[in-house]
Amino acid sequence: MIYLELLWGFLRVGLFSFGGAYAAIPLIRDVVLEYGWMEEEMVTYMIAVSESTPGPLMVNMATYVGAEKGGVLGALIATAAVALPAFIIIIAVTALMAKVMGNKYVQATLDGIKASVIGIILAVGAWLIINNLGLAPVISTSSAGAPQIGILSEAIDIRAIIVTAILAALYIGLNRFLKKKKKKTISPILLIVMAAAMGVVVYGVI
Amino acid sequence: MNILLDLFLTFAKIGLFTFGGGYAMISVIEDNCVEKKKWITHDDMMNITVIAESTPGPVAINCATFVGYKQKGVIGAIVATLGVVLPSFVIIFLIAKVLDNFLENKWIAAAFRGIKLAVGVLILDVALRMIKQLGKKPLPIILMTVSALAMMTINVLALQFSSIIIMLMCGAVGLIAYLIYGRKKDKVMDADCSYDITHGVESSVSATDAGEAGERK
Numbered sequence: 001m002i003y004l005e006l007l008w009g010f011l012r013v014g015l016f017s018f019g020g021a022y023a024a025i026p027l028i029r030d031v032v033l034e035y036g037w038m039e040e041e042m043v044t045y046m047i048a049v050s051e052s053t054p055g056p057l058m059v060n061m062a063t064y065v066g067a068e069k070g071g072v073l074g075a076l077i078a079t080a081a082v083a084l085p086a087f088i089i090i091i092a093v094t095a096l097m098a099k100v101m102g103n104k105y106v107q108a109t110l111d112g113i114k115a116s117v118i119g120i121i122l123a124v125g126a127w128l129i130i131n132n133l134g135l136a137p138v139i140s141t142s143s144a145g146a147p148q149i150g151i152l153s154e155a156i157d158i159r160a161i162i163v164t165a166i167l168a169a170l171y172i173g174l175n176r177f178l179k180k181k182k183k184k185t186i187s188p189i190l191l192i193v194m195a196a197a198m199g200v201v202v203y204g205v206i
Numbered sequence: 207m208n209i210l211l212d213l214f215l216t217f218a219k220i221g222l223f224t225f226g227g228g229y230a231m232i233s234v235i236e237d238n239c240v241e242k243k244k245w246i247t248h249d250d251m252m253n254i255t256v257i258a259e260s261t262p263g264p265v266a267i268n269c270a271t272f273v274g275y276k277q278k279g280v281i282g283a284i285v286a287t288l289g290v291v292l293p294s295f296v297i298i299f300l301i302a303k304v305l306d307n308f309l310e311n312k313w314i315a316a317a318f319r320g321i322k323l324a325v326g327v328l329i330l331d332v333a334l335r336m337i338k339q340l341g342k343k344p345l346p347i348i349l350m351t352v353s354a355l356a357m358m359t360i361n362v363l364a365l366q367f368s369s370i371i372i373m374l375m376c377g378a379v380g381l382i383a384y385l386i387y388g389r390k391k392d393k394v395m396d397a398d399c400s401y402d403i404t405h406g407v408e409s410s411v412s413a414t415d416a417g418e419a420g421e422r423k
Contacts, residue, residue: 048309049301051225053225054222055222055290056224056231056290059295064301071303079295086267090257090275094272094275104388108383110253110377112346112381113259113260113374113376115345117373119350119351119356121332122354128322128329132322137362191324204312
């Protein structure tokens with residue numbers, strides 16, 4: 001039955017997707033193809049939709065698959081299933097946290113993980129920006145057979161570079177200044193709204 | 207305002223305006239739950255980020271459950287989680303059922319290209335602010351740098367290597383360093399070191415520091 005399949009399929013996704021949404025994409029892809037819920041091409045489109053709409057990526061993908069395969073009830077079941085493991089685990093961890101966090105060995109381990117998480121977030125942010133601007137290095141094999149790393153000059157997106165520079169100046173630069181002066185800063189939500197407007201101007205109008 | 211209603215509405219707003227997954231969401235959650243509502247502290251936010259990364263499931267669900275639970279127990283957790291899920295549920299449901307070829311609309315596609323640029327900036331900003339909180343201890347800075355370089359290499363070479371493995375290795379290094387250097391210092395410190403999770407960063411002063419203290423003796 002489709003509802004049971006959705007429940008079981010997305011419980012597995014929710015339970016095994018460590019390290020955030022980008023780890024979950026291959027997992028969801030496997031589950032969707034395994035049950036034959038969608039064609040490969042449809043999966044790619046669904047991932048694009050989930051990435052460009054607000055909300056957690058995994059929840060978006062679960063809702064999408066559920067809606068396609070089982071209507072409202074299917075969407076509800078798939079969404080609940082993908083969220084449930086995280087919900088239960090976090091309640092358990094939070095309830096135990098005061099006790100566990102006091103343990104010095106746990107604390108030392110968490111400090112190591114914490115530093116690592118910061119480094120990973122830094123790399124993910126930098127990589128996303130590099131990709132957005134079309135500056136990602138491409139590995140190709142030259143005629144002599146030696147691998148080369150280079151940037152494709154035709155991939156460079158000048159408009160993206162300008163918009164990103166403005167956004168970064170506002171959010172990282174101006175906000176630091178406003179905060180020092182104890183004035184109201186630009187919120188992340190406002191930044192997203194401004195970016196959408198700039199996108200419409202830069203990519204739509206021009 | 208009723209706290210449950212407040213939780214629901216705040217997380218619905220968070221759910222509505224977070225694009226691009228968990229890392230971008232951290233800055234929106236921090237802005238709303240730490241700066242504006244003061245439901246949790248910066249250190250709580252750092253702890254839940256670490257926990258969210260090392261437990262399965264969407265980071266947004268992890269954070270919503272955590273904040274809701276801290277405010278109002280299980281019922282608060284349920285309300286906050288429902289809030290963060292509801293907007294995207296409605297939007298995706300409409301897209302899946304009603305709006306075919308939604309991404310092919312020129313204006314929507316243009317707006318989303320802009321939003322994607324903002325997501326990059328938001329994530330970079332979160333990282334920069336967290337680096338500031340790391341302090342000047344050598345070990346965390348080394349672990350942070352190595353992790354960033356490792357992750358960059360994985361991205362550039364498109365390797366199939368989960369970031370969770372890097373995190374676990376760094377956790378192991380933290381623990382080993384503590385076992386080697388850290389415990390000497392604790393004997394002196396224990397008297398006034400009643401634990402406080404909000405001071406996690408300071409109270410477990412990094413191992414190298416403790417090592418230096420040992421040498422000075």
